[in-house]
Amino acid sequence: MTTTSESRVPKLRVEDLEVTFDVGRGRKLHAVDGVSFHVDEGETLGLVGESGSGKSTTGMAVLRLAEPTSGRVYLGDTEVTGLRSRQLRPLRKRMQIVFQDPYSSLDPSMTIGQQLDEPLKVHTSLSKAERRARVDEALDTVKLSRRYTSRYPNEFSGGQRQRIAIARAMILDPELVVCDEPVSALDVSTQSQIVNLLLGIQEQSRTSFLFIAHDLAVVRLVSARTAVMYLGQLVETGPSARVYDAPAHPYTAALNSAIPIPDPDRQRTRDRIVLGGDQPSPLTPPSGCRFRTRCPFAMEVCAEEAPPQYPIDGGGYAACHLHTHGPQLRGASVLPLIHGDHLTTPLVSR
Amino acid sequence: MTTASKQAPLLQVEDLTVQFPTPDGLITVVDRVSFTLDANRVLCIVGESGSGKSVTALSLVGLVQSRGGRISAGSVRFAGEELVGRAEKSLNTVRGRDIGFIFQEPMSSLNPAFTVGDQIAEVVRRHRKASRRHAWARAVEMLDRVGIASAAQRAKDYPHHFSGGMRQRVMIALALACDPKLLIADEPTTALDVTIQARTLELLKTLQREQDMGVLFITHDLGVVADIADDVVVMYASQVVEQAPVRELFRRPQHPYTAGLLAAMPQSALENNTPLVGIPGVVPQPHRLPSGCRFHPRCAHAQPGRCTTDPIQLRLLDRGLVRCVRAEELRDPSAAQAEPAPIEGVTAQ
Ligand SMILES: Nc1ncnc2c1ncn2[C@@H]1O[C@H](COP(=O)(O)OP(=O)(O)OP(=O)(O)O)[C@@H](O)[C@H]1O
Ligand SMILES: Nc1ncnc2c1ncn2[C@@H]1O[C@H](COP(=O)(O)OP(=O)(O)OP(=O)(O)O)[C@@H](O)[C@H]1O
Ligand code: SF4
Ligand code: SF4
Ligand SMILES: [Mg+2]
Ligand SMILES: [Mg+2]
Numbered sequence: 290m291t292t293t294s295e296s297r298v299p300k301l302r303v304e305d306l307e308v309t310f311d312v313g314r315g316r317k318l319h320a321v322d323g324v325s326f327h328v329d330e331g332e333t334l335g336l337v338g339e340s341g342s343g344k345s346t347t348g349m350a351v352l353r354l355a356e357p358t359s360g361r362v363y364l365g366d367t368e369v370t371g372l373r374s375r376q377l378r379p380l381r382k383r384m385q386i387v388f389q390d391p392y393s394s395l396d397p398s399m400t401i402g403q404q405l406d407e408p409l410k411v412h413t414s415l416s417k418a419e420r421r422a423r424v425d426e427a428l429d430t431v432k433l434s435r436r437y438t439s440r441y442p443n444e445f446s447g448g449q450r451q452r453i454a455i456a457r458a459m460i461l462d463p464e465l466v467v468c469d470e471p472v473s474a475l476d477v478s479t480q481s482q483i484v485n486l487l488l489g490i491q492e493q494s495r496t497s498f499l500f501i502a503h504d505l506a507v508v509r510l511v512s513a514r515t516a517v518m519y520l521g522q523l524v525e526t527g528p529s530a531r532v533y534d535a536p537a538h539p540y541t542a543a544l545n546s547a548i549p550i551p552d553p554d555r556q557r558t559r560d561r562i563v564l565g566g567d568q569p570s571p572l573t574p575p576s577g578c579r580f581r582t583r584c585p586f587a588m589e590v591c592a593e594e595a596p597p598q599y600p601i602d603g604g605g606y607a608a609c610h611l612h613t614h615g616p617q618l619r620g621a622s623v624l625p626l627i628h629g630d631h632l633t634t635p636l637v638s639r
Numbered sequence: 640m641t642t643a644s645k646q647a648p649l650l651q652v653e654d655l656t657v658q659f660p661t662p663d664g665l666i667t668v669v670d671r672v673s674f675t676l677d678a679n680r681v682l683c684i685v686g687e688s689g690s691g692k693s694v695t696a697l698s699l700v701g702l703v704q705s706r707g708g709r710i711s712a713g714s715v716r717f718a719g720e721e722l723v724g725r726a727e728k729s730l731n732t733v734r735g736r737d738i739g740f741i742f743q744e745p746m747s748s749l750n751p752a753f754t755v756g757d758q759i760a761e762v763v764r765r766h767r768k769a770s771r772r773h774a775w776a777r778a779v780e781m782l783d784r785v786g787i788a789s790a791a792q793r794a795k796d797y798p799h800h801f802s803g804g805m806r807q808r809v810m811i812a813l814a815l816a817c818d819p820k821l822l823i824a825d826e827p828t829t830a831l832d833v834t835i836q837a838r839t840l841e842l843l844k845t846l847q848r849e850q851d852m853g854v855l856f857i858t859h860d861l862g863v864v865a866d867i868a869d870d871v872v873v874m875y876a877s878q879v880v881e882q883a884p885v886r887e888l889f890r891r892p893q894h895p896y897t898a899g900l901l902a903a904m905p906q907s908a909l910e911n912n913t914p915l916v917g918i919p920g921v922v923p924q925p926h927r928l929p930s931g932c933r934f935h936p937r938c939a940h941a942q943p944g945r946c947t948t949d950p951i952q953l954r955l956l957d958r959g960l961v962r963c964v965r966a967e968e969l970r971d972p973s974a975a976q977a978e979p980a981p982i983e984g985v986t987a988q
Contacts, residue, residue, distance in 0.1 A: 339832035340803070446921045476687040476859065478918035478937075481903035485917055503832065506905035510915060533909075547837035549862030551904055553885045556865045563841055564834045567802050 298365070299327035300497040301351065301465050306360035308346050318571050320346040322521035324360075328465070333491060333498040335512030335529060337505050337544065341571060342518040344501045348467040351499065352384050353377055364465060382412040385458035389470035391450035395442040401428075401453055402438030408461050427456040430493075431486060448479035452486065459490065467499045472507060480507070487511055505544050509533045514605070517541045520571060520579040527605020535622035537599075537607035540580050542623050560628050578610065586626065588615050647719030649821055649853040650676040650699070655713035657691075657698045666925040668694050670877040671713070676870075678820065681847060681854045683864045683885075685900075686874035687922050692857045693743055695874075696825050699855075700738055701730040717821065736766035739814030741824040743857075748810060749798040755782070755809045756794025759816050766817045781812035785842060804835035808842065815846060822847070825857045840866055861900055865889060873897050876923050876933040883959030893961040895969065896934050932963070940965055 308321040321343045328334045336344050349355035351362050353369055362369040364383060372380065388394040396404060405427055409420040425435045431452040442450055451471060458466050468487070472480040488511060491498065502508050508515055509529045516526040517540065525538040536542040539562070546561040566583040569575055575582050581591040590610050599612035602620045612618045616626060657669035669691045676682045684692050697703045699715050701722065715722045717738065722730065734740060742748045750758060759778035763769050769777065775794070782790035785808040798806060807827060814822060824843070828836040844867060847854050856867055864871055864885065871888045873881040873896065881894040892898040901907055902916040920937040923929055929936050931947040941947065945964055953962045963969075 339834065448921060476922070477861075477900060477903045478687060479921065481905075481915050481917035482919070484905070484915055488915075504905070505833075506909055509909060510905050543834050547833040548906060549837075549860070549866045550910065551861050551865050551889065551901055551906055552910075553865045553868075553889055556862070561837065563838050565838075567805055568832075568835075 300330040300332070300365060301328040301499070302361075302363040303327070303347075303351060304361045304363075306347065306350055306362065307358045308343070308350050308355055309358040312572070316572055319521050319574070320571065321350060321357075322574075324518075324521075324523055326516050326523065326526065328497045328499060330464075330497055331491075331495045332514070333500050333512045335508030335515040336499060336501045336518060337503060337508050337515060338518030339503060339544075339568065341520075341568065343521045343571075344503075344518055345469050347518070348386065348469050348499060348501050351465075351467060352386055353380075354386070379412075382408075382461050383463055384465045384467070385461070385463045386467045386469060387451075387454050387458050387471045389473050391447050391454055391474065392442075394454050395450055395457075397442050400439050400441055401445075404442075404453070405438070405457055405460055408457065412461055423460060427460045430459060430490065431456045446479070447475055448482060451475065451479075451483055455483075455486065455490070459494070459496070462494070463496060465497045465499065467501070469501045470503070471500075473502065473504070484510060504548075505533065506548055517544070520569065520574050522579060522608070524580065524609070525601075525605065525607040527601055527603065527607075531601070531603040531605065535603060535624060537601040537605075537612070537618070537620070537622055538580075538609045539584050539586050539611070539623055541607075542627060543583075546627075562627055578608075586611055586615070586623075590614050647716065648675045649678045649718060650855065651714075651716040652699065653714045653716075655695065655698060655715060656711050657694050657703055657708050658711045659708045661926065663926040667711075668708070668877050668925050669698060672872075672874075672879055673713075674870075674872050674879070674882065676821070676853045676855055678853050679847075679851050680869045681856055681867055682870045682872065683856045683858060683868035684872045684874060685858055685861060685864050687859055687900075689922055689924075690874040691877045692859075692874055693825050696740075696823050696855065696857055699823065700734050700740060701725065701727065732766070735762055735819075736817045737820050739817070739819035739822045741810050741814045741822070741827045743825040743829070748813065749806065751798055754795050754797055755801070755812075759794075759809075759813050762813060763816050777816060778812075781816045782809070784815075784846070785809070785812045786838075787812075804831050804839065807831060807835075807839055811839070811843065811846070815850065815852075818850060819852065821853045821855065823855045823857075826859070827856075828863065829858065829860070836863075843867070861889075861904060862906060873900075876928060877925060878933065878962065879953055879960065880934065880962045881959060882961075887958050891970070893956055893959060893966045893970075894934075894963045895938050895940050895965075899937075940969055 304325050306321055306324045310318045310320055312318045324347055338344055346355055350357045357370055402424060405424045406420055409415055409423055424438060428435050433452050472483050475483060484507060500512050512529050515529045515532045516523050519540050525532060525541045532541060536545055543562040543564050550556045562585060564583045569582055577593050578591040578596050581587040588610060596608045596610045598606040598608050600606050600620055611623060612620060653673045654671045655669055656667060656671055658665050658667050672695055686692055694703060698710055710723055756775060756778045759781055760774035763774040763777045779790050779794050782794055787793050787808060801809060828839050831839060858864060868885040871883060871885050872879055875896050881897050892901060899918040903918055905915060908915040918937055931949060932951045935941040935946045951962050951964055953960050956966055
């Protein structure tokens with residue numbers, strides 16, 4: 290960075306992260322393959338992509354809950370990837386995670402009060418009374434009654450447990466919270482409560498969030514910026530409104546058009562990209578662009594060269610040859626291609 | 640088939656009631672549910688987790704008994720013929736041949752020990768009395784229809800060789816192999832990624848039109864309903880709270896719960912550029928149902944007495960059915976806006 294302002298240093302920096310799993314018989318699975326991004330202080334970055342694209346592994350690697358094979362992760366000035374395991378402990382205070390499954394992430398044998406008190410006991414020197422006050426405060430933040438401290442997780446509904454998990458993640462006032470599909474397991478009425486709760490917390494705290502979800506609509510609501518992941522790589526990033534309204538990568542456009550609009554007339558008449566093909570195995574990703582086996586716009590070059598990150602009008606980048614080859618979009622949205630008649634093969638179903 | 644089947648609706652469910660014995664006593668998880676599905680139509684049942692959608696579907700084809708449940712009242716007529724009370728053997732014939740079923744738990748209907756081709760062929764042989772060779776040919780044809788590439792080859796693969804989305808299509812092939820007149824699909828796309836879901840829905844719509852099937856489609860996602868339904872039944876706490884043709888339901892939801900579900904969808908907030916509106920509280924458990932309107936502890940329009948004392952009846956209103964005493968008043972937006980906060984003791988959980 291060449292800017293002078295210190296505050297411009299992002300809270301989280303991930304550079305060229307790779308996570309490889311050994312899956313036996315000498316085979317390696319590249320779950321995360323060269324991913325770079327940053328999250329500013331107080332900012333929420335949404336990370337979307339379909340099942341198996343490597344979202345959770347990315348989140349876990351940031352926290353060193355999965356071991357990165359290569360690449361660097363920085364929290365502020367601390368290089369997380371350089372720390373030995375016993376140096377990780379102070380870091381736990383600064384980074385937290387909320388998981389999808391509120392049932393398994395809480396300890397069934399501990400009361401809510403004990404679970405919220407535990408991190409305070411381990412990481413702070415607060416007195417018992419002070420800790421008690423912090424627990425009450427945390428429950429207030431997630432809009433749960435202070436009386437719940439003596440109850441056990443099994444007495445709570447899925448949404449309430451997710452509130453408790455959020456309270457526990459926030460109680461040490463962390464610098465970064467990774468939320469791994471925190472609302473995916475919830476019903477829509479409960480999901481909306483939790484989304485609104487997270488929006489409230491974002492406004493009041495300086496905490497940065499990495500918000501992982503497969504639901505682009507939820508991500509757009511809670512994240513200022515969005516990164517789209519496909520088969521271990523980021524294919525597009527940018528301000529959420531831009532990514533949503535003017536996607537510059539065909540996969541993002543397909544994801545968008547696959548979210549049904551709750552209006553029968555519009556849903557049934559809109560242009561949609563229905564992707565053919567199946568998700569390729571992450572063990573044998575396609576050459577060149579990994580999306581090419583399902584991409585309606587795939588060109589010859591797509592099989593030969595991995596597409597470079599091309600800057601997009603309105604912010605962010607897309608890794609797609611369409612910006613430099615074929616229609617040469619040069620940073621514009623792919624939507625006109627989908628609506629238009631530039632291509633000979635039928636792409637969209639009505 | 641009797642002659643009555645010519646005029647009778649494809650599926651007519653009346654006052655269907657299903658109970659389960661539990662440590663908390665007998666619970667009613669499907670409470671006098673009625674609806675009619677005609678041939679070549681798609682009826683969606685929508686509701687949140689635990690509202691009774693799956694139990695409703697399972698009970699239609701005699702599959703709740705084995706799960707410990709009991710149909711304690713009501714009638715299910717398929718093409719005019721009563722299914723409730725029929726012997727397991729005769730139900731077994733109807734299932735698979737005339738009624739295809741896609742289960743919510745995908746692996747429960749595919750046997751990991753047999754190839755997918757064998758499994759489909761077996762169903763065809765059993766129900767259609769086809770020869771081994773014809774049954775296999777039919778299996779390959781069905782796999783091809785649902786978009787499995789090189790179907791003749793893939794038919795020889797085992798279920799675990801397929802991705803989640805492909806397995807779901809195999810299940811569709813299995814359910815439709817005998818050309819059923821009715822398909823019951825319980826959350827057939829819920830476990831799938833959105834792009835695969837979109838494709839699977841397209842496939843189901845195409846097959847439904849080609850085979851003139853009636854489809855009973857169960858989902859918790861109103862977006863999917865908007866995509867596929869002709870008619871919609873909304874369930875809440877074991878009961879039908881609203882029923883309407885799909886356009887009416889979305890244009891003007893008559894029940895506050897339906898309206899709440901719509902407003903709670905992130906897509907709604909994005910489309911209308913409004914804040915996301917949650918529904919406070921949680922779905923009640925079957926053994927702890929509120930008095931009066933079962934939705935009243937969560938309803939912004941609840942009135943003490945009127946909404947909280949006597950059970951609310953499902954009644955005809957315009958082109959649909961609604962279970963709300965205030966449905967007419969609430970249409971007037973000024974009346975709806977001037978509402979006080981939810982009544983006493985109710986907070987967001
Ligand atoms: N411990 C592990 N050993 C081997 N492979 C793994 C392991 N964890 C994850 N994977 C594989 O890595 C890839 C990425 O998985 P990951 O869980 O990060 O995906 P995801 O995007 O979070 O998916 P989902 O939306 O289903 O949660 C997948 O192919 C997965 O099977
Ligand atoms: N075998 C059983 N024994 C006791 N109760 C049961 C049984 N099966 C279902 N129930 C109860 O019946 C109610 C309705 O369940 P059902 O599975 O029909 O819900 P659903 O609407 O399909 O929900 P989901 O969206 O989670 O699939 C629930 O309260 C459930 O706990
Ligand atoms: S690089 Fe080629 S295959 Fe990949 S998304 Fe762009 S057009 Fe499609
Ligand atoms: S009957 Fe009363 S409480 Fe129930 S939905 Fe209607 S207004 Fe709300
Ligand atoms: Mg994950
Ligand atoms: Mg169900």
